[in-house]
Amino acid sequence: MKSVKKVFNRIRNENPYWSDYICFAEAVRGRRFSRKTIIRNFNSLVDKEDYARSEKKEITDFLMELSKHG
DSSP states (O other), X not given: OOOHHHHHHHHHHHOTTSOHHHHHHHHHTXXXXXXXXXXXXXXXXXXXXXXXXXXXXXXXXXXHHHHHHO
């Protein structure tokens, strides 16, 4: 399994006009990462300007589902 950061960086390089959030969502899609891995990497890779702080739990819940089912 590739690391989230490695996949995220590849996607970001291939799509320079996408937001960090969109690149991160693509990086976790269907790859079955744990909640802990998603949250840790989300905090370090996604620019805090890309989402409202009050929506963080809902966003990470969505990313978990995206990771499970893609």
